[in-house]
Amino acid sequence: GMLNAAIKACPVFGGKLASYEASAIKNMPGIKAVVAVEDNAVAVIADTWWQAKSALDVLPVTWDEGPNAGLSSASIEQMLDEGLVAKQVFTGNQAGDAKTAIDGAVKKIEATYSYPYQNHATMEPMNATARWTSDRCEVWCPTQNGEAALEAAAEASGLPAEQCEVYKIHLGGGFGRRGAFHDFVKQAVAIAKQLPGTPVKLLWTREEDMQHGAYHPITKARLEAGLDQAGNLTGLHVRISGQSILASVRPQWLKDGMDVFTFQGLLPEGDHAISYSVPNLLVEHAMRNPPVPPGFWRGVNVNQNAIYLECFMDEMAHAAGKDPLEFRRKLMADQPKSLAVLNAVAEKAGWGKPAPDGVYRGLSVCKAFASYVAACAEVSVDSNGQLKIKRIVAATDPGYAVNPQQIEAQVEGSFVFGLSALLYGECTLKDGRVEQDNFHNYPSMLISEMPEVEVIVMPSGGFWGGIGEPTIAVAAPAVLNAIYAATGKRIRHFPLKHSDLRTA
Numbered sequence: 001g002m003l004n005a006a007i008k009a010c011p012v013f014g015g016k017l018a019s020y021e022a023s024a025i026k027n028m029p030g031i032k033a034v035v036a037v038e039d040n041a042v043a044v045i046a047d048t049w050w051q052a053k054s055a056l057d058v059l060p061v062t063w064d065e066g067p068n069a070g071l072s073s074a075s076i077e078q079m080l081d082e083g084l085v086a087k088q089v090f091t092g093n094q095a096g097d098a099k100t101a102i103d104g105a106v107k108k109i110e111a112t113y114s115y116p117y118q119n120h121a122t123m124e125p126m127n128a129t130a131r132w133t134s135d136r137c138e139v140w141c142p143t144q145n146g147e148a149a150l151e152a153a154a155e156a157s158g159l160p161a162e163q164c165e166v167y168k169i170h171l172g173g174g175f176g177r178r179g180a181f182h183d184f185v186k187q188a189v190a191i192a193k194q195l196p197g198t199p200v201k202l203l204w205t206r207e208e209d210m211q212h213g214a215y216h217p218i219t220k221a222r223l224e225a226g227l228d229q230a231g232n233l234t235g236l237h238v239r240i241s242g243q244s245i246l247a248s249v250r251p252q253w254l255k256d257g258m259d260v261f262t263f264q265g266l267l268p269e270g271d272h273a274i275s276y277s278v279p280n281l282l283v284e285h286a287m288r289n290p291p292v293p294p295g296f297w298r299g300v301n302v303n304q305n306a307i308y309l310e311c312f313m314d315e316m317a318h319a320a321g322k323d324p325l326e327f328r329r330k331l332m333a334d335q336p337k338s339l340a341v342l343n344a345v346a347e348k349a350g351w352g353k354p355a356p357d358g359v360y361r362g363l364s365v366c367k368a369f370a371s372y373v374a375a376c377a378e379v380s381v382d383s384n385g386q387l388k389i390k391r392i393v394a395a396t397d398p399g400y401a402v403n404p405q406q407i408e409a410q411v412e413g414s415f416v417f418g419l420s421a422l423l424y425g426e427c428t429l430k431d432g433r434v435e436q437d438n439f440h441n442y443p444s445m446l447i448s449e450m451p452e453v454e455v456i457v458m459p460s461g462g463f464w465g466g467i468g469e470p471t472i473a474v475a476a477p478a479v480l481n482a483i484y485a486a487t488g489k490r491i492r493h494f495p496l497k498h499s500d501l502r503t504a
Helices: 049-058 073-084 098-103 146-157 183-192 206-211 245-249 302-319 324-331 336-349 404-423 472-487
Strands: 003-009 016-020 031-037 041-046 061-064 090-095 107-115 127-133 136-142 164-169 200-203 219-227 233-242 281-287 360-368 371-381 387-397 452-457
Touching (some): 041 049, 073 281, 098 219, 098 281, 183 200, 336 452
Antiparallel strands (some): 016 061
């Protein structure tokens, strides 16, 4: 007796449902009901999902697009640019006097990087099945967080949690989208309440899933550094301008208004500490929150922060006339675990030895989710600017390694996700809505694009670190540094699909 529902929410963030004409589709096959969902969506309920979806496609709907109808990628970029020079910032890491050290340096280096909105793009779109009666609510859904799904079901049902049940089913992709966000559960329950006692399965279209996500936050970073006469780093200043996930999702976790998560991979200590000992260091965040919902996305903020720091670390090494490995090693004298994974990938990849003809190498290292990880990428770029990522050697020290084969699989899988984001991942906005709506304009890596991955598992004991999220961060900067070695071009704005990699 289960029915099926298709849903359409206002395409503009913050917009509302103004009206719809149910009479226009009431005679279409299988239609059972047309209902408003909360205040911003309309759903069609039918015998089959395709009947519901087909009717929804032709349902006349009017939206109240609200104050964000003029929002665009250009207007958001203006917000971030203002943050790069703003006086009011949060300080996440400070040692010595970075600004004075840079001002007095023999050589100064500066660069600005940017990282776009990105979608989780799970293979299985958001969905949930709900059955509601006046004294019980049941929900079947793929979720990363059963407790949060239960909370969402109870809230939408109007019943105490004791009268609600959530059945967790296999996950068709999560990456954070199905962790803190259960809007699809609330929608399914709200729809089922219109038909008490009847189970209703809600399935989003791919387009709905792409345009109503909780996106990887957009940020920009300006990095400044100073070198002395011998090419030693004397001061480093990192200014991040961009969105806070916690301000939207977990405001109670903010510390005096500051989002510590924004500084992942750049903090002075802890699970996301910076991998280098810099004598004068200043890391800041100018919080700028456009009306686009941000969310936790596999690896979260360490993804872009690793690109910013590790690519700029290469820029500093080249400005100092030093080998990128040796430049890093000198700054890691007090970071033995980070140094160990870096040395491991360098040795395994043959750093310092001649690479195959036309092949170039790049390094990266970071600490994230308590684990120490590093990568060495090998790439080639032909005369037409065609990039081929040939091999990535990855090392991870998670403290303990219970199942090395599973660790290897997680590292490989994280590289698919991280490299897809580097090559193609970008959500742009026009007229208050996301422009990308399916895999034709938000692609993933092809099998033919996947590099060989060699994983070094080197647990040192004494702590338990993560696997699936830390390593995602080192793939992209290692590839970017290898691209520079191959072409002499420093890519600072992503995804790579916009960059011309042809050598002059």
